[in-house]
Amino acid sequence: MxxxxxxxxxxxxxxxxxxxxxxxxxxxxxxxxxxxxxxxxxxxxxxxxxxxxxxxxxxxxxxxxxxxxxxxxxxxxxxxxxxxxxxxxxxxxxxxxxxxxxxxxxxxxxxxxxxxxxxxxxxxxxxxxxxxxxxxxxxxxxxxxxxxxxxxxxxxxxxxxxxxxxxxxxxxxxxxxxxxxxxxxxxxxxxxxxxxxxxxxxxxxxxxxxxxxxxxxxxxxxxxxxxxxxxxxxxxxxxxxxxxxxxxxxxxxxxxxxxxxxxxxxxxxxxxxxxxxxxxxxxxxxxxxxxxxxxxxxxxxxxxxxxxxxxxxxxxxxxxxxxxxxxxxxxxxxxxxxxxxxxxxxxxxxxxxxxxxxxxxxxxxxxxxxxxxxxxxxxxxxxxxxxxxxxxxxxxxxxxxxxxDLLSVRRISGPPTAEGVRTNIAVALRYFAAWLRGQGAVALNGLMEDAATAEIARVQIWQWLRHRVIDRDTVLGMLDEELVALGAEYPWAPVDEIRDLFEHTALTGELPLFFTPDAYARHLVRRTETRS
The missing domain is CATH 3.20.20.360 (Malate synthase, domain 3)
Known part of the structure; x- marks a missing residue:
């Protein structure tokens, strides 16, 4: 090399x-x-x-x-x-x-x-x-x-x-x-x-x-x-x-x-x-x-x-x-x-x-x-x-x-619960709020969460929607409710940006492989004049 x-x-x-x-x-x-x-x-x-x-x-x-x-x-x-x-x-x-x-x-x-x-x-x-x-x-x-x-x-x-x-x-x-x-x-x-x-x-x-x-x-x-x-x-x-x-x-x-x-x-x-x-x-x-x-x-x-x-x-x-x-x-x-x-x-x-x-x-x-x-x-x-x-x-x-053995997932399969759906939505939204504010590790519900938590939460919603084990209207209803709760809990949170980020990474037909690259480019990049 x-x-x-x-x-x-x-x-x-x-x-x-x-x-x-x-x-x-x-x-x-x-x-x-x-x-x-x-x-x-x-x-x-x-x-x-x-x-x-x-x-x-x-x-x-x-x-x-x-x-x-x-x-x-x-x-x-x-x-x-x-x-x-x-x-x-x-x-x-x-x-x-x-x-x-x-x-x-x-x-x-x-x-x-x-x-x-x-x-x-x-x-x-x-x-x-x-x-x-x-x-x-x-x-x-x-x-x-x-x-x-x-x-x-x-x-x-x-x-x-x-x-x-x-x-x-x-x-x-x-x-x-x-x-x-x-x-x-x-x-x-x-x-x-x-x-x-x-x-x-x-x-x-x-x-x-x-x-x-x-x-x-x-x-x-x-x-x-x-x-x-x-x-x-x-x-x-x-x-x-x-x-x-x-x-x-x-x-x-x-x-x-x-x-x-x-x-x-x-x-x-x-x-x-x-x-x-x-x-x-x-x-x-x-x-x-x-x-x-x-x-x-x-x-x-x-x-x-x-x-x-x-x-x-x-x-x-x-x-x-x-x-x-x-x-x-x-x-x-x-x-x-x-x-x-x-x-x-x-x-x-x-x-x-x-x-x-x-x-x-x-x-x-x-x-x-x-x-x-x-x-x-x-x-x-x-x-x-x-x-x-x-x-x-x-x-x-x-x-x-x-x-x-590594792929034997069916042995633990089962339908998601309403609580599980809501938890994934709530955790993803709250993590996105913290991440957009510049915080990558955040305590939520007694756990220290990072980007991996938001990733599994949002792809589970995507997977359940894809296979129609949950209803899209139900997810959208929970999303609205959790965004209201988020706004009350974090008045500083950019609710519209958070909604857009969740919809873009969890509710689309084609799953983005990571939420971070596009969210970074759209929300965290702050370029100025070129310096040497």
Whole structure:
């Protein structure tokens, strides 16, 4: 892969905010430009292949483990790289957007890892994107703090008590419209990765860790190969030792579930494992097979991790990871601690049950969305791991998963309830309201929700309407009622824009694959005169 492509200028098409010049330096923009020059066209080709795959599966082509990579799966000899400094013990990982408050709280939370999320938990306003980079830089330089509304000040704890930072850039399907290269928007993934890597990679190495990443929304091995080539090029450009980068891939698409080993293989010198992402996985399942009645799902609350096809997915993930020496990280506990004692205990009981299942299944750690959930998650994994940093020795040779197992949705099928329909509408509308205001992670009904929740909520409405298991007039009536309630609850909410966003992404004949690209372009992009 050539790394000496001629540098063209990255143009800034947005106003510069406070301290933005510390991130958007000429050298940093040149680095991002080199990545865009080398990889943007290949990324565009892979996005076209995604659309072709959608058409193939919609026309009846079967989804199965690829025959052409059978040798990779059969070869017992290859392994991923050993755990990197700061990633050996990952029993509790906390996730959240890289805003200033979350940065301090997450690093101080007692979790072993913080996933700084530029993707589902961040509404990609220009200030959020560049402000998040500034917060990460400040955190690594230990010059970050914040003062709460009550006047209480929060600062970082001792360095050895802080969580390891792992950055989740935006997915391959998204653009950063405020930066232009060669007449086109720069792929958002390369912006988030490139700016962080340029400013923080060496700083993290000097601090005893390294530049670590979570990779979202991958659909196949070719997209993993692209990331690996980006990593190789970035390390060469900045003189970082080969293999310093480590990346955990979220298996949150149904097609990626059939290529777990291949994804690890493509990233093996830079891999730090796989993660199970629940809501995005179900969202992907509906996007891929929503046209078929045998993939009709009931209320999302009824599709638990104990459903047979979800158990097959998670057990295969653990087996795949441990067979290759990679960490297997469990899914999100999204509960928000309540001030009501009974509600609080009920929430913790649900979290405990979920984490006990994961730890007993062989996962090496799991996610929480709130610092208040770190102790219960840690306690569960402590009871299974003890002094061991992980359980990679549990190879789960007892697990044998077929393609049919991963696709056995009919065993939990059932009609949606009126409550389930209304909940999906209400949650999607409230999340859209927060997202349009620049908030990507929002507490709703006792859960910390992000874009994945809005995606599964709106595609379920679409699927139920398509198969006529709910009436369109009923949905429109509920939509009107929930918009009135939303306007009363959030007087600032742009109700007309929210209605338009819901109708455009849930009530159309052809399902938009994501709500974020078009909504971002129409509502969050704030271009100004071109800057050099």
């Amino acid at each position: 050539p790394t000496s492509a001629p540098t063209r200028h990255v143009r800034i098409l947005a106003p510069l905010g406070d301290r933005h010049d510390e991130i958007l330096t000429p050298a940093a923009l040149d680095f991002v430009g080199q990545l865009a020059s080398a990889f943007a066209r290949r990324r565009q080709d892979l996005m076209k292949e995604r659309r072709r795959q959608v058409l193939r599966l919609a026309s009846g082509s079967p989804l199965d483990f690829p025959m052409v990579t059978a040798a990779v799966r059969a070869d017992p000899s290859w392994r991923v790289a050993p755990p990197a400094p700061g990633l050996t013990d990952r029993r509790v990982e906390i996730t959240g957007p890289p805003d200033r408050r979350m940065t301090v709280n997450a690093l101080n939370s007692g979790a072993r890892v913080w996933m700084a999320d530029f993707e589902d938990a961040t509404a990609p306003t220009w200030n959020n994107v560049i402000g998040g980079q500034l917060n990460l830089l400040d955190a690594i330089e230990r010059c970050i703090d914040f003062t709460a509304d009550d006047g209480k000040e929060y600062r970082l704890a001792d360095r050895d008590q802080l969580a390891t930072i792992v950055v989740r850039p935006r997915g391959w399907h998204l653009d950063e419209e405020h930066l232009e290269f060669d007449g086109r928007p720069v792929p958002a993934a390369l912006v988030d990765f490139g700016l962080y890597f340029f400013h923080c990679a060496q700083r993290q190495i000097d601090a005893g860790h390294g530049p670590y990443f979570y990779l979202p929304k991958l659909e196949n091995r070719y997209e993993a190969r692209l990331w690996n080539d980006v990593f190789v090029a970035a390390q060469e450009l900045l003189g970082i030792p080969h293999g310093t980068i480590r990346a955990t891939v979220l298996i949150e698409t149904i097609t990626a579930a059939f290529e777990m080993e291949e994804i690890l293989y493509e990233l093996r010198e830079h891999s730090s494992g796989l993660n199970a992402g629940r809501w995005d996985y179900l969202f992907s399942l509906i996007k891929t097979f929503g046209h078929r009645t045998d993939f009709l799902l009931p209320d999302r609350a009824k599709v638990t991790m104990t459903a047979p096809f979800m158990r097959s997915y998670t057990e295969l993930l653990v087996r795949t990871c441990h067979r290759r020496g990679a960490h297997a990280i469990g899914g999100m506990a999204a509960q928000v601690p309540s001030k009501d004692p009974a509600a609080h205990e009920a929430a913790l009981a649900k979290v405990r049950l979920d984490k006990e299942r994961e730890a007993e299944d062989g996962f090496d750690g799991s996610w929480v969305a709130h610092p208040g959930l770190v102790p219960v998650c840690r306690e569960v994994f402590d009871s299974v791991l003890g002094d061991r940093p992980h359980q990679l020795d549990r190879t789960r040779d007892d697990v044998a998963v077929t393609a049919a």
